[in-house]
Amino acid sequence: MSTTVNLVALRPGGAHDLALVNSIMQEAFDPRYGEAWTTPQCMGMLSLPGAWLTLAELNGEAAGFALARSAGPEAELLLLATRPASRGRGVGGALLRAVVEEARERRVLDLHLEVRAGNAAARLYQREGFTKVGERRGYYRGRNGQLFDGETFSRKIG
Template sequence: MSGTVHLVELREGGSQDLYSVNNIMQEAFDPRFGEAWTSAQCLGMLSLPGVWLVVASVDGEDVGFALSRATVDEVELLLLATRPSARRRGVGGALLRAVIEEARGRNTVRVHLEVRSGNDAVQLYRREGFEKVGERRDYYRGRGGQLFDAHTYARDIADLT
């Protein structure tokens, strides 16, 4: 991706996208933090009711995805990742807004997410109206055994514009 503006295209994904999802995850998540899921974990999650995948592409290349789950009247954003080359170009925001719109369409009242303390994605979440509502100490275990806190954010659907 160059410095020019490119259209972010979003589509509903599925198990056929696991290869692309895994590649994006490997690029997006630094292994020091232990945040990436395995393909088996993603496939298992996709097989559950209420789970959906949104894939973002630019110029025909998959550059990001969001995996979410609806339970009763709430949605949890399980994973959101963009290739480093696509960051700060609107891909993450487009994915997050797509999750929010789907949550609204499912008549849910709240969207939750969890993110590692210090993750730059917090800026995106705050920009989209999410507020910190909790913390899990030493939740993530990195490759070297180092522990990292997880922060929980949430946003009411009714407040989303």
């Protein structure tokens, strides 16, 4: 009998990882919803104080990333993506817990995020202690101009 073990390894990322981040985003985000960021947008965010990037590997292969930023007692998870082939194998949860831990180390009190209404990732966020606190009507603009609502979630850290 063989056993498959999913080993998720996390590491801090930086600007030199943005080609990999872009590759993961292109696989992970459906373009009809307009959720993916451009490389210059990611670079701009990473250049700001308080921003951090975490990369995940699954069994030695690039599997996902999370981009977040903190400002004073609050932080925001800006992007979290996992390659479709890595979903359901603990990558998203590991990345989210790493963001929570980094926020805690930065003495953040509240961690916020926003997700497209209907995105299955909302279940992960709720399992990890996030509560829906609001909605943003027409927050996402898809490739064809169609608007999609966003849902805001929050979690107490400290």
